[in-house]
Amino acid sequence: MRKRTWFEVDDPDDDFEFTDAERDFAAALSGHCAAWAPDDVTGQVGRPDDWDALLAYVGLCDWGEGKPETGKEKAAESHRPLHLIDLGVHLAGDRVRGDRLHNQLYSLPDQPHAWALDATGSTDQLARAAADWFRTVLDKPIVLYVWLHEGYAYAARYAFADSGETLCQLYAKTRAPDGQADALIAAGHVHGRGWIQTVGLPTPSLYLRIRGDLDKGHVIPGVRETTKRGPLRGPWYE
Numbered sequence: 001m002r003k004r005t006w007f008e009v010d011d012p013d014d015d016f017e018f019t020d021a022e023r024d025f026a027a028a029l030s031g032h033c034a035a036w037a038p039d040d041v042t043g044q045v046g047r048p049d050d051w052d053a054l055l056a057y058v059g060l061c062d063w064g065e066g067k068p069e070t071g072k073e074k075a076a077e078s079h080r081p082l083h084l085i086d087l088g089v090h091l092a093g094d095r096v097r098g099d100r101l102h103n104q105l106y107s108l109p110d111q112p113h114a115w116a117l118d119a120t121g122s123t124d125q126l127a128r129a130a131a132d133w134f135r136t137v138l139d140k141p142i143v144l145y146v147w148l149h150e151g152y153a154y155a156a157r158y159a160f161a162d163s164g165e166t167l168c169q170l171y172a173k174t175r176a177p178d179g180q181a182d183a184l185i186a187a188g189h190v191h192g193r194g195w196i197q198t199v200g201l202p203t204p205s206l207y208l209r210i211r212g213d214l215d216k217g218h219v220i221p222g223v224r225e226t227t228k229r230g231p232l233r234g235p236w237y238e
Contacts, residue, residue: 006043028127057088141212145204161217170234171196
């Protein structure tokens with residue numbers, strides 16, 4: 001079976017009805033990424049409903065103990081990937097913008113991150129800028145912080161190690177120290193529908209390198225590194 005190319009447009013008659021300029025951009029972007037595209041992510045293109053812009057994006061996952069070999073079924077829980085973040089660019093005319101995407105709407109944030117992309121130019125210039133941006137962001141190191149109480153993990157956070165930005169996190173009140181959740185809520189470390197933010201917690205117990213070169217970032221001082229992970233149960237959220 002032929003390996004799918006990054007940012008490949010499938011069929012000329014596919015439902016997205018890409019313009020010639022968008023197809024040229026996708027082809028150029030795919031070409032610029034061909035030499036370095038990592039195996040653990042896949043670049044895709046599309047257009048969500050009612051959009052007037054092309055979307056090119058990748059999703060980063062944590063495969064636990066390793067990605068299963070192609071063609072082999074793996075039922076183990078450790079091989080069920082955890083989605084961490086969507087990253088992508090919007091192409092509209094002669095402008096391309098890239099940033100973290102909403103995990104359902106694929107929209108760009110109202111407030112761009114410091115590492116966001118915003119460029120104008122020809123089709124090939126935009127494709128080159130987008131490819132360079134994807135490579136820079138995919139090279140950002142990611143770590144997993146874990147908090148333990150009485151030997152059990154009660155909280156965890158995936159973060160970019162260069163900026164400390166949270167990718168996703170969990171907090172299990174039933175396994176946390178008594179009274180901690182109420183104290184975090186009282187201090188304002190809660191968003192949305194009661195999602196406790198782990199940035200309000202004390203120093204993590206452990207950290208695990210997930211991807212990237214930690215020499216390009218840093219970890220919270222005083223946290224012990226581990227190479228093994230135990231069960232992390234609970235809903236994950238941003």
